[in-house]
Amino acid sequence: MFPTPKPVLTPNTYAYESEPMVKPTGFREYDARWLFQKEINLMGVQALGMGLGTLMHEMGVKPEIVTGHDFRSYSSSIKLALVSGLMAAGIKVHDIGLAMSPMAYFAQFALDVPAVAMVTASHNDNGWTGVKMGVNRPLTFGPDEMTRLKEIVLGAKFDLKGGGAYVFVENFPEVYIKDLTNRPKLKHPIKAVVACGNGTAGAFAPKILEALGVEVVPLDTELDHTFPKYNPNPEDMEMLHAMRDAVLEHKADVALGFDGDGDRCGVVDNTGEEIFADKVGVLLARDLAKIYPNSTFVVDVKSTGLFATDPELIKLGVKADYWKTGHSYMKRRVNETGALVGFEKSGHYFFNKPVGRGYDDGLVSAIAVLDMLDRNPGKKLSELREALPKTWSSPTMSPHCADEAKYGVVAKVVEHYEKLAAEGALVTGQKIRDLVTVNGVRVTCEDGSWGLLRASSNKPELVVVVESPVSEARMREMFKEIDGVLRQHPGIGEYNQTI
Structure with missing residues (x-):
């Protein structure tokens, strides 16, 4: 036995x-x-x-x-x-x-x-x-x-x-590579920095993108399990900054960065601007909704409010379905609802039929970005980004919190904001317009500024994200608000990165 x-x-x-x-x-x-x-x-x-x-x-x-x-x-x-x-x-x-x-x-x-x-x-x-x-x-x-x-x-x-x-x-690998490359090459020249953080994607990503006609500028694509430069995580600013520097040095059209197991993709535009994955999702939703109007897109609760408020998406009849963060939750929701794509702020994208098979693949996401650029040959990625309504967004910020304690802390913070909402109390001087508690708590004020707190599903951490359509100052106010409530509880450590 x-x-x-x-x-x-x-x-x-x-x-x-x-x-x-x-x-x-x-x-x-x-x-x-x-x-x-x-x-x-x-x-x-x-x-x-x-x-x-x-x-x-x-x-x-x-x-x-x-x-x-x-x-x-x-x-x-x-x-x-x-x-x-x-x-x-x-x-x-x-x-x-x-x-x-x-x-x-x-x-x-x-x-x-x-x-x-x-x-x-x-x-x-x-x-x-x-x-x-x-x-x-x-x-x-x-x-x-x-x-x-x-x-x-x-x-x-x-x-x-x-x-x-x-x-x-x-x-x-040859079977997988053939599946992704057995299609027409891109019609227009695209120069792309391909960043892999010395992780697994380095063995596959450059070859796949080159086969599609991309001029690849490799960045840390050599396999090295010590990860000598930075951890392969396209949500971390260190990796995004390395991608930015390479784009500017090589005058590339885009940088595409892959995480340690290749199921996520991060994007930096031609000016070196890091575009957080939820904003890339809005760009892709705009592009795909022209081909598939009246589509539903599943979006995780960490993501920008633009999926629901962007005038272009509204005009194309798009429905935004905000759901739980986590690749398993998102995959299941996309599958159950028949949504065209699921977009997660972490960079997990789930392309459903007829675009994909419903699972998250960083290379499929990268190819979707390249196809979007190919369908807009007169525009740079920065121009597509600048055409979005302006919002000020934070990266994903994670303070340490023990696995044994994190869910209890989140439950107490949810209870705190539910009580404020019920009483009509003010948060950063404004009433609460909306409270989403499907995964932690997302508090939205009257002016559309919001803050999210949830427990990380895979590390001893909490997760904080804030955004404002009004100003950077309002974004920072929302962070101060969420962090202030959080600090009332013991056992909350330092953030991995912050604004």
Whole structure:
């Protein structure tokens, strides 16, 4: 019988090498993430594989799964431990090797396999690992599945049928690359900085974009799992600033930046202006709504209010559906509503039929930006950006807060603003016009300025975003307001970045 996982074990001991360690907080809302060797060991990963296989049997899913791993020094060993657990539970594993997360999602369709388990820590710092999982393409697990998986793993309630199998899928990247490039080349010349932060996308993105006729200026595309320049995260200003500098140096038309597992894309325009991903989403919505009028776009609660107020989108009959932040929530909402695209401020975009297959792929997003530029040959990206109604927006800002405490803090802040709204009290001198509590709390004042607080789904952090259509000063007032309420609670640490 496989041992019951322990929440903590001391490294460099007999117990650490002989028992599984799995910290319970690693099971998050829609995927799993741990600090490797501190919160999970290889036997713990093996237990996770057994648990996932057991859950697949419970759900009546065909016992076959696609797996791959991102470019970190330890990801391959973690994947092999996961594979051993899946096989012990009687699952046939199709291993596509080194891959981006969207390549694993694509493999579910290309190989006709129902389930996926992609070993990746996405944009998290080195030291983190995790698994993105799903059994119903193109969807990934939500809270219900993650809760049940946690129960199975931590309780060692494994159904070890045996009889699993392993197949390595040779040259699978070529199948993925062909799928994205088997289309007409761009009609007009475009010079693009392609930034990968030395992460996994560096092995694939330049080749794909060059095949579409793009003049590629590579930036940190060499694979290096130490991430020597910066963490590959196109929400972080450090990466965006590096992209800006490269655009200006090479006089490029655009910079496209990819995160650690290639499912997100960040954009910098020809003037070096960093366009936050939600604003890029508005530009893409304008472009696509001309081809597909009266479309619905799902938008996460961190995103700009322009999806609902932009005159051009209103004229094209667009409906904005603000929903929970998180790739699993967004994917599911897009799938259920039949929306054309889901846009998340983090840079996860979900292109549904007929544009895509419903999952998030940074390369598909990059190609959509390039197609938009190609359909507007007389305009620079900066001109398209400047045509949007002006708003002042913050980046995503995350103060540290322990996993065990963050949801409680958010619940108290939600309660605080619900009470103010019920009493008709003022926030920054104005009444509350709207309160959205589908995911944390988004407080909108009478002049349209708003602030959001929610718990991060994949790190011990909170998330704060603010925006104002009035002025930078109003944006800063909203930040001071949200941060002031937040600081009334203990255990709130420093921000990773701020305005």
